Amino acid sequence: MAELIGLKLEQRHGKSRVRVSRVWRDRDGKHHFAEWSVNISLLSDCLPAYVAGDNSDIVATDTMKNTVYAKAKECSEQLSAEDFAIVLAKHFTSFYQQVTAAIVNIVEKPWERVSIKGQQHKHGFKLGSERHTTEVMVDKSGALCVTSGIEGLSILKTTKSGFEGFIRDQYTMLPETRERMMATEVTASWRYSFESLSSLPLKPLYFTERYMDVKEVLLNTFFGPSKEGVYSPSVQATLYEMAKAVLGRFPDISFIQLKMPNLHFLPVNLPSKDNPVIVKFDDDVYLPTDEPHGTIQATLSRIRSKM
Numbered sequence: 001m002a003e004l005i006g007l008k009l010e011q012r013h014g015k016s017r018v019r020v021s022r023v024w025r026d027r028d029g030k031h032h033f034a035e036w037s038v039n040i041s042l043l044s045d046c047l048p049a050y051v052a053g054d055n056s057d058i059v060a061t062d063t064m065k066n067t068v069y070a071k072a073k074e075c076s077e078q079l080s081a082e083d084f085a086i087v088l089a090k091h092f093t094s095f096y097q098q099v100t101a102a103i104v105n106i107v108e109k110p111w112e113r114v115s116i117k118g119q120q121h122k123h124g125f126k127l128g129s130e131r132h133t134t135e136v137m138v139d140k141s142g143a144l145c146v147t148s149g150i151e152g153l154s155i156l157k158t159t160k161s162g163f164e165g166f167i168r169d170q171y172t173m174l175p176e177t178r179e180r181m182m183a184t185e186v187t188a189s190w191r192y193s194f195e196s197l198s199s200l201p202l203k204p205l206y207f208t209e210r211y212m213d214v215k216e217v218l219l220n221t222f223f224g225p226s227k228e229g230v231y232s233p234s235v236q237a238t239l240y241e242m243a244k245a246v247l248g249r250f251p252d253i254s255f256i257q258l259k260m261p262n263l264h265f266l267p268v269n270l271p272s273k274d275n276p277v278i279v280k281f282d283d284d285v286y287l288p289t290d291e292p293h294g295t296i297q298a299t300l301s302r303i304r305s306k307m
């Protein structure tokens, strides 16, 4: 192809924000429900489409969208977002000779079953806050990478947080403190150690359970025990403890990234021309602000032993 002499083309194509929801009905009248926003991206041998206007090797993105609905219909048992992403990625890589790898991202809407008068409702759901995310990559050989995560987990504690001992210079105004609010919106993503389709766990809803468990470990570590809490010397130290707790607890997770913006609650002091002052801050009245905010993020992974 003359056009490609001296040039390198890297390409992928796919469909974004394919929204689908699925209901599964148990015999006893209990319903299960999921709502997903699916992104598909295919790596495929379709160079002629770019360089010669020849679409004969193109999987139409419209076909990708329809495949989401067709596969949702086929999945007759409730399944995790990860397993649905795997179903799709497997289909694209095995069905089309041209497709060498598929990347499927899903964001699940946080519908939660409601309880009415202490009883779980059979078919009623309300929208929660944080979202379960996943990215699955599958190639033709069956090699696989599953990353899962949480988006929008807003958490705050009103004490047991401080920040001291940082660098001071001519621009430093921030007082040291052992008493402040700590608030953040956690974005987490973690990679599972399963590296092939054949090594995936067979247990149904395995990844859904893991998601719930990881979230619980993150929250327990951030907050500490319910009565006494746990002191945080910085967002950095708490982030590290949270990441370490996840790797320590789940051997099938090889890597975790946490993004934890520091959402500030500023002390309010209103001076007055006369005494007494109108508002003197006593760890009680704050000005909440998310702009500007600190940005703190880190990844923690296992170092593979050379043995």
Ligand SMILES: O=c1[nH]c(=O)c2[nH]c(=O)[nH]c2[nH]1
Pocket: 163, 174, 233, 234, 235, 236, 262, 294
């Ligand atoms: O936990 C914190 N980490 C920082 O890096 C930082 N910087 C800052 O101004 N306040 C804080 N708090």
